[in-house]
Amino acid sequence: MSCQNDLPSCRDVVARASTWLDGELPDGERSGIERHLSLCGDCGAFVQQLRVTVALLGELPPREDLTPEAERSLLDAFREFRRLEDGA
Amino acid sequence: MSAQGMARRVGYRHAQVTGDDPDQELVARARDGDEEAFTALVRRHSPSLLRVARTYVPSQAIAEEVVQETWLGVLRGLARFEGRSSFRTWLFAILVNRARTRGVREARSVPVEEPAVDEARFTPDGAWAAPPRRWESEPEAALEGAEARRIVEEAVARLPERQRQVITLRDLEGLSSQDVRNALELTETNQRVLLHRARLKVRQALEDWIEA
Numbered sequence: 001m002s003c004q005n006d007l008p009s010c011r012d013v014v015a016r017a018s019t020w021l022d023g024e025l026p027d028g029e030r031s032g033i034e035r036h037l038s039l040c041g042d043c044g045a046f047v048q049q050l051r052v053t054v055a056l057l058g059e060l061p062p063r064e065d066l067t068p069e070a071e072r073s074l075l076d077a078f079r080e081f082r083r084l085e086d087g088a
Numbered sequence: 089m090s091a092q093g094m095a096r097r098v099g100y101r102h103a104q105v106t107g108d109d110p111d112q113e114l115v116a117r118a119r120d121g122d123e124e125a126f127t128a129l130v131r132r133h134s135p136s137l138l139r140v141a142r143t144y145v146p147s148q149a150i151a152e153e154v155v156q157e158t159w160l161g162v163l164r165g166l167a168r169f170e171g172r173s174s175f176r177t178w179l180f181a182i183l184v185n186r187a188r189t190r191g192v193r194e195a196r197s198v199p200v201e202e203p204a205v206d207e208a209r210f211t212p213d214g215a216w217a218a219p220p221r222r223w224e225s226e227p228e229a230a231l232e233g234a235e236a237r238r239i240v241e242e243a244v245a246r247l248p249e250r251q252r253q254v255i256t257l258r259d260l261e262g263l264s265s266q267d268v269r270n271a272l273e274l275t276e277t278n279q280r281v282l283l284h285r286a287r288l289k290v291r292q293a294l295e296d297w298i299e300a
Contacts, residue, residue, distance in 0.1 A: 009213065049294070052223065
């Protein structure tokens with residue numbers, strides 16, 4: 001799209017895309033970005049892709065658990081803590 | 089992700105909005121000496137703790153040690169925990185503190201300067217030189233499939249350390265920017281820049297895969 005004087009450029013929009021997606025863009029900047037997005041299909045597509053990316057990132061489950069030995073050791077510590085506290 | 093895992097994640101995100109702490113009951117019971125409650129907390133949070141620890145330390149074994157030290161720190165502090173933040177926020181703050189202490193310091197102390205966006209994709213006046221290809225032409229199932237997740241995981245694993253740390257805490261674990269700012273003692277600007285660069289790289293990995 002042609003660059004209008006009062007609108008941020010596509011490069012500006014891309015640079016601020018994360019902050020905008022997170023709802024952390026100051027009001028003054030937000031309207032310009034949103035107006036640009038309403039007019040520019042390329043930037044709209046890019047921001048949507050970023051949104052999809054963040055959604056995918058949020059769907060990755062952590063894979064590892066603590067080993068049973070580590071868990072047992074923590075339970076021992078918990079019991080020891082209780083014992084010390086109860087004795088105090 | 090399992091239905092239970094998804095429900096848990098949704099619960100935490102919802103809780104951030106409503107202010108309820110999903111761990112509140114378990115924490116209260118653990119504080120009263122309930123072993124089962126403590127074990128439940130350990131099992132609920134340790135996979136996430138391990139994943140975050142692993143972005144700071146060079147091995148899974150050390151990550152385990154860091155997570156154990158974290159839980160010991162929780163035990164020591166539990167009586168004093170006042171619930172001003174959520175339990176999970178407090179937990180991650182302890183973890184990051186421990187992990188940073190144990191972590192291998194990057195050889196380079198001066199941050200590498202990188203543009204926030206790939207300059208080559210824009211003309212001098214800031215318009216797209218090569219516009220992003222639309223992903224809607226892809227079958228929807230592709231982006232929801234296991235392969236897409238693998239691409240994303242690998243992209244995260246390849247990130248520079250600090251970007252990986254921030255994106256793991258923010259986008260994989262769902263911590264708020266304020267939580268991360270407090271735990272990492274990063275300025276808001278630094279955190280935003282690191283997160284944005286990380287996300288752009290992951291998006292690019294997906295784009296490369298789609299276009300291949």
